[in-house]
Amino acid sequence: MLTNNDLITVPQAVVLMIMTILEIGLLILPREVAVYAGSDGWILVIIGGLLALAGSLVLSTLIRRFPGDTFIEYSEKVVGKFLSIVLGISLVIYFTFATAIVIRTFAEVTNAFMLQNTPREFIIITQMLLTVYIIRHGIEPTARIAEILFPILIVPIFAMYLNALPKADFTELLPVFNTPIKSLAMGSLNTMFSFFGIEILLMLGPYLKRPDKIYWIMFVSVGVATLIYLFVVIITFVGIGVQNTKLLIWPGMTIIRMITAPGKVFERLDALAMALWTIASFTSSNSLYLTGAITFFHITKAREFKFFITIMFPWIYFIASLPPNIVATERLIYLVKLGSITVGIFIPAVILLLSIILKKKGGTA
Amino acid sequence: MSNIFSKLYNNKKRELYFERDMSPDKSRKLKTDIKENLRIVHEYLSDCDDVITRTFYMGQGNKHQMSLMFIDGMVQMQTVQDDILKPLMLFTRQFPLEYNVGEKFFNMVKEGLLTAGDVKEIDNFGEVILGILSGDTILFIDKMEKALIISTRGWEKRGVQEPSTEAVIRGPRDGFTETYRTNVALVRRRLKDPNLKVKTIKLGRHTRTDVGIMYIQGVAKPSIVDEVLKRLNTVDISCVLESGYIEQMIEGDWLSPFPQLRRTERPDVVAALLVEGNVAILCDNTPFALLAPTTFLSLFQSPEDYYERWYIVSMIRILRFIAGFFALTFPALYIAMTTFHPGMLPTDLALSIAAAREGVPFSAVLETLIMVVSLEVLREAGVRLPGPIGQTIGIVGGLVVGEAAVRADIVSPIMVIVVAVNAISSFAIPSYSVAISFRLLTFILIALASIAGLYGIMLGLLGLTIHLVTLKSFGAHYLSPFVSFRFSESKDTIIRGPLPSMEIRPGYTRPQDFDRINDRRHDTIDKAGDESADK
Numbered sequence: 001m002l003t004n005n006d007l008i009t010v011p012q013a014v015v016l017m018i019m020t021i022l023e024i025g026l027l028i029l030p031r032e033v034a035v036y037a038g039s040d041g042w043i044l045v046i047i048g049g050l051l052a053l054a055g056s057l058v059l060s061t062l063i064r065r066f067p068g069d070t071f072i073e074y075s076e077k078v079v080g081k082f083l084s085i086v087l088g089i090s091l092v093i094y095f096t097f098a099t100a101i102v103i104r105t106f107a108e109v110t111n112a113f114m115l116q117n118t119p120r121e122f123i124i125i126t127q128m129l130l131t132v133y134i135i136r137h138g139i140e141p142t143a144r145i146a147e148i149l150f151p152i153l154i155v156p157i158f159a160m161y162l163n164a165l166p167k168a169d170f171t172e173l174l175p176v177f178n179t180p181i182k183s184l185a186m187g188s189l190n191t192m193f194s195f196f197g198i199e200i201l202l203m204l205g206p207y208l209k210r211p212d213k214i215y216w217i218m219f220v221s222v223g224v225a226t227l228i229y230l231f232v233v234i235i236t237f238v239g240i241g242v243q244n245t246k247l248l249i250w251p252g253m254t255i256i257r258m259i260t261a262p263g264k265v266f267e268r269l270d271a272l273a274m275a276l277w278t279i280a281s282f283t284s285s286n287s288l289y290l291t292g293a294i295t296f297f298h299i300t301k302a303r304e305f306k307f308f309i310t311i312m313f314p315w316i317y318f319i320a321s322l323p324p325n326i327v328a329t330e331r332l333i334y335l336v337k338l339g340s341i342t343v344g345i346f347i348p349a350v351i352l353l354l355s356i357i358l359k360k361k362g363g364t365a
Numbered sequence: 366m367s368n369i370f371s372k373l374y375n376n377k378k379r380e381l382y383f384e385r386d387m388s389p390d391k392s393r394k395l396k397t398d399i400k401e402n403l404r405i406v407h408e409y410l411s412d413c414d415d416v417i418t419r420t421f422y423m424g425q426g427n428k429h430q431m432s433l434m435f436i437d438g439m440v441q442m443q444t445v446q447d448d449i450l451k452p453l454m455l456f457t458r459q460f461p462l463e464y465n466v467g468e469k470f471f472n473m474v475k476e477g478l479l480t481a482g483d484v485k486e487i488d489n490f491g492e493v494i495l496g497i498l499s500g501d502t503i504l505f506i507d508k509m510e511k512a513l514i515i516s517t518r519g520w521e522k523r524g525v526q527e528p529s530t531e532a533v534i535r536g537p538r539d540g541f542t543e544t545y546r547t548n549v550a551l552v553r554r555r556l557k558d559p560n561l562k563v564k565t566i567k568l569g570r571h572t573r574t575d576v577g578i579m580y581i582q583g584v585a586k587p588s589i590v591d592e593v594l595k596r597l598n599t600v601d602i603s604c605v606l607e608s609g610y611i612e613q614m615i616e617g618d619w620l621s622p623f624p625q626l627r628r629t630e631r632p633d634v635v636a637a638l639l640v641e642g643n644v645a646i647l648c649d650n651t652p653f654a655l656l657a658p659t660t661f662l663s664l665f666q667s668p669e670d671y672y673e674r675w676y677i678v679s680m681i682r683i684l685r686f687i688a689g690f691f692a693l694t695f696p697a698l699y700i701a702m703t704t705f706h707p708g709m710l711p712t713d714l715a716l717s718i719a720a721a722r723e724g725v726p727f728s729a730v731l732e733t734l735i736m737v738v739s740l741e742v743l744r745e746a747g748v749r750l751p752g753p754i755g756q757t758i759g760i761v762g763g764l765v766v767g768e769a770a771v772r773a774d775i776v777s778p779i780m781v782i783v784v785a786v787n788a789i790s791s792f793a794i795p796s797y798s799v800a801i802s803f804r805l806l807t808f809i810l811i812a813l814a815s816i817a818g819l820y821g822i823m824l825g826l827l828g829l830t831i832h833l834v835t836l837k838s839f840g841a842h843y844l845s846p847f848v849s850f851r852f853s854e855s856k857d858t859i860i861r862g863p864l865p866s867m868e869i870r871p872g873y874t875r876p877q878d879f880d881r882i883n884d885r886r887h888d889t890i891d892k893a894g895d896e897s898a899d900k
Contacts, residue, residue, distance in 0.1 A: 123817075126817070144834045144842075145830065148834060271709040282827055
């Protein structure tokens with residue numbers, strides 16, 4: 001296994017999950033829900049959160065069914081060695097892409113809002129090096145980092161967005177339930193994509209100190225993430241208006257640009273928001289990158305996992321610098337979100353069904 | 366075959382280790398003949414003019430030959446004369462003694478005649494030599510294969526004074542001195558607990574310095590005590606002149622800019638932390654004790670924090686953390702804000718900064734570096750110079766040169782404010798070792814900020830967080846109460862809760878005994894029938 005104390009506690013797991021889920025969605029979710037449902041967007045967040053919760057139930061049930069086993073191990077029991085390795089490799093590819101788009105989006109936003117003239121490659125490379133620095137220490141330190149950074153991220157986010165309230169126009173939320181069911185469904189599905197990151201649990205199952213608390217971990221982390229997303233979406237809607245939200249690339253960032261801090265300490269808060277966004281993106285890429293390396297490590301059953309971090313490094317860099325512009329990046333993000341549904345919910349669901357049909361079970365550790 | 370070779374190699378290595386071992390060589394036993402003994406000791410201590418040998422006869426008839434050996438200046442002459450020479454030479458003349466060299470006579474000298482406090486028997490040259498060199502007096506007796514070691518240590522030493530680096534407004538004024546035994550006594554006086562253990566070892570091949578570890582049995586985790594002892598025993602160093610040598614030899618990560626042992630000059634701090642389950646390392650010849658394990662948070666604490674009332678302390682602690690943040694980042698933030706993100710500042714401020722910088726020929730980065738470096742030089746100069754001149758340096762450097770530099774448009778007045786705030790903030794951190802590493806990290810952050818602005822600062826801070834999160838001090842997480850957080854520990858973190866509410870000891874030392882305070886006030890209050898005071 002990794003190191004001696006590679007088990008993560010329940011609060012650590014919760015925080016790690018929340019910090020993984022919270023990233024790109026913070027900036028682009030308001031636009032997406034506005035495009036799908038207009039002023040009903042916040043309902044989409046709730047439904048999307050519930051859908052993500054349902055999806056996570058599949059993951060949790062799998063982990064409860066095979067306590068202490070890695071995904072590769074129990075998929076081998078259910079679908080055979082060859083298919084389990086194929087699944088594992090597809091997971092590695094997925095996590096490589098996921099890490100790459102998190103880092104790429106970060107570089108995009110940084111270029112747009114903070115460092116206009118800095119080469120994108122510099123931002124990508126430095127952010128990746130920072131990520132490698134922590135994940136080389138293993139899973140428990142990564143969770144610890146998330147634990148430390150969680151309050152540093154959450155408290156200022158709330159404090160910052162609350163500054164938008166004095167100018168808020170709550171009538172923007174008003175035509176409620178005005179959206180056709182079809183676009184509501186499509187939108188909810190799309191919102192659910194914003195919760196990508198929950199599939200890291202697929203790999204982290206064997207490293208939980210209390211696998212029996214998995215449902216609780218799931219419920220709290222997805223619930224808190226939903227609440228934070230809901231908060232951000234509502235504030236963005238009432239702050240800059242639904243119609244404007246549709247037109248902005250990163251409405252979550254734009255609204256912060258409009259806020260003036262009380263007391264005029266800062267003219268604009270966007271630099272502060274960028275600092276927080278660095279944290280959000282950093283923790284997210286940490287867990288995705290680490291999970292990818294750990295999947296690799298489980299497939300090969302090697303003695304240590306640090307080697308795989310090195311293997312993945314050039315690929316992540318390559319994919320992160322692949323899209324030529326923001327449009328292509330958005331397309332890649334969409335692709336990764338589809339992949340998230342496939343590997344995060346669809347495949348585990350199939351394996352869970354098969355394991356129930358074939359009556360395979362793990363030990364009762 | 367290779368097995369045999371490796372065994373051979375191992376044996377050889379072990380022999381080497383014993384040769385360099387700091388414990389005295391006990392294999393060479395004392396001889397019967399006193400002349401032979403003296404000759405061997407003089408062989409060891411040849412060309413040591415400070416060693417004094419006093420040969421005399423006891424009793425009537427000059428039959429019992431004896432010799433005293435000690436080092437001039439390291440013994441209390443009063444004790445040697447009054448408690449050793451006087452009883453042996455003068456008093457015995459008045460009574461006839463039977464000439465009966467042997468165990469009985471030896472015991473009579475040891476138990477009946479010597480009036481010194483601490484007398485022990487030894488039978489080998491290793492301990493004889495070490496005893497003489499440590500300031501003890503050795504008494505050789507003719508026809509005996511044993512000698513007596515009499516504790517007469519006493520030399521010119523500094524008295525107990527107020528610690529200069531950790532001054533407090535409220536709290537005891539005594540600080541450690543350079544004498545190990547005095548320091549141990551200062552701690553023992555505060556903890557009259559039989560479970561307070563003191564283990565002394567000698568470190569340093571040439572210095573043979575007394576190094577003691579103190580801990581409270583039943584509170585300190587045995588694995589931490591063992592770890593400290595194990596690490597101390599691996600130290601093979603030629604000299605230990607200050608506890609800093611030990612600190613650097615036993616800390617886990619010597620690449621870290623942060624101290625992994627807390628050092629203090631104050632016996633009350635040592636006593637308080639021993640009760641919390643720490644292990645203290647006291648070293649001879651230095652007034653600084655080391656405490657392990659330590660946490661990042663404890664380096665932001667002052668002993669006063671527990672003596673003053675909690676509202677005040679909590680406010681001061683929050684101020685200290687703000688000061689710490691500014692000590693680390695203020696010049697870097699200035700560079701980032703003026704060079705990369707002027708839009709973030711309020712327009713008026715941005716304009717006034719720009720106006721102040723108008724005549725300055727240098728870039729903000731260079732300007733900052735000039736000021737920060739010259740401030741470091743001033744600080745260093747102020748430490749080196751004797752007190753009164755040190756203050757002059759502060760006035761000349763800070764006021765005169767600073768003012769002149771601003772007038773000459775070399776630096777902007779805003780820059781002077783930035784650097785001054787940064788320096789003052791760093792002096793508000795109670796632990797000098799953390800303050801100094803913060804000042805070091807400031808330079809790294811300045812470099813990062815000049816490359817990538819606020820993103821660079823974030824990179825630096827996140828990297829620092831990663832380092833702190835992975836750093837451990839003797840098995841305890843360096844960021845202790847914040848990782849694997851427990852609510853009950855939050856009362857002694859950024860704020861300090863009311864003393865009666867801090868019912869358990871902090872968890873980073875993983876103490877065996879968690880109880881700190883049993884809040885008994887409610888018992889009496891309930892009896893008095895005062896319900897409003899409850900909770």
